[in-house]
Amino acid sequence: MSVEPLRLYFRYAGLSLRSQLEYPASFWMLAVSHFITCGIEFVGVVALFDRFGGLRGWTLPQACLFYGIVHVAFALAEAVGRGFDVFPNLLRSGDFDRLLLRPRSTALQVAAQECQLMRVGRFAQGLGVLLWGASRVGVEWSLPNAALILLAVLGGACLFYGLFVLQATLAFWTIESLEVMNTMTYGGTETGQYPLTVYRPWFRRFFTFVVPLACMNYLPVNAVLGRLDPFGMPVLVQWAAPLAGVVFLVAALQCWKLGVRHYRSTGS
């Protein structure tokens, strides 16, 4: 793989960022309101732990690891995947045809349309919660442990990115944005804020085998905390789990290619 596509991507993204910073007041207001919106979720988590004392043997700092990983991962995916989010508009207006004419990958061009800097709000609050939790869980942060958390965040970002790509891919067939996919993207962050064991079995299976959320969050955190997994997953699986996110993204990009091949122009 050459670095040229990446250079091009950063060029596009840089342009998008600079255009957003042209209106600094608007940008800051968006970022701050985004920070507050996400922060309020956390206030809810704290209030519940405060009232009930614990969650089936999990403490608040431990839950913070789950919360932090999932929100940082989602913020990363959201910032660079926004192009896929607005993709149905591109499709409906027929502007996607122009992208097809250019000698570069369509996924790259769609992704690079917009890079949303305001997502720094969610990123900052997720990171804050993650660091606070990490300092309180009583785990020695050796290099492998820290690396596993970083890997979990990156794997999670890949997973959410893959979901955005799939959502956009479906638009090739429906020509409109599929809001139902929000149950997996936003629903995934909501779900991932808590250890997956608190949910019912069917729900757990869905977020393990269909959307491998457990692999970016529940399994690695268990490994770091040295907790025995109630389902008897070997330690090796806990460590390798975040890779499932990368696999998911690769698969999603293959579906995208399929969608592009299926595409027949819509515009006038």
Next chain:
Amino acid sequence: MTAYLAIAGARLRALLQYRAAAAAGIVTHIFWGLIRMMIFEAFYRSSAAAQPMSYPEVVTYIWLGQATLALTLGSADMDVRAMVRTGTVAYEMVRPMDVYWTWFSRTIAARLAPMALQVVPVLLIGAMFGLGPPPTVASAAAWAAGTAGALLVTTALWTLASISLLWTISGEGVARLIPTLGYCFCGMLIPIPLMPPWAQPIVTALPFWTVMDAPFRLYLGHIPPEGAGIILLHQLAWTVGLVLFGRWLLGRAFGRLVVQGG
């Protein structure tokens, strides 16, 4: 008055056409309801201490919330945003109608339409997952009356969001905060009775409280049906206050409005 009713009616009929969006909303609300139910179930199983609300009450509360979520969540009026961006908002000023009430009428339709399409299906599904009946018929009637009052309060709040769009070019910062504050202080984040005791008097003084938590407590019978009158007064007072504030704000906005372009 008839003109404003006509605007609200026309908007309502237009918005009721968006059935696919409503169906997507229903699926999402149900999914969320299930997640929240499971989280609360886990918390209730973790503690033997007595709570201000029983678990079945929380489940009922969650489903009522999911069914009427469209009152609180959503985005500001897209047409107003487009008008501000393109400058056509100036046309609003030359119409022989009061701009505030025109926007208020549009907003009431925007709040009512998605809820009208979603409330019955979500309640029916909710009934399969633990939504309990109200203790008396009077409680059900009180809930319905409270929800009608809630519609007025939330419309006044969302009209403010539209007006705030006149200040910023992308116009989203402030408008985005309204659903967030609503979500936090209406009981959707966590039911108000489960909030720390010190926070409750503050929350119940805010307008958001009357949009969801108050009607739900009427349904559950926490507030007896005779208390509905006080809730309605509370809602009316907030509506009047927010309308007066909105009108003042709109007057100021139009005082400094500069329309660009030729």
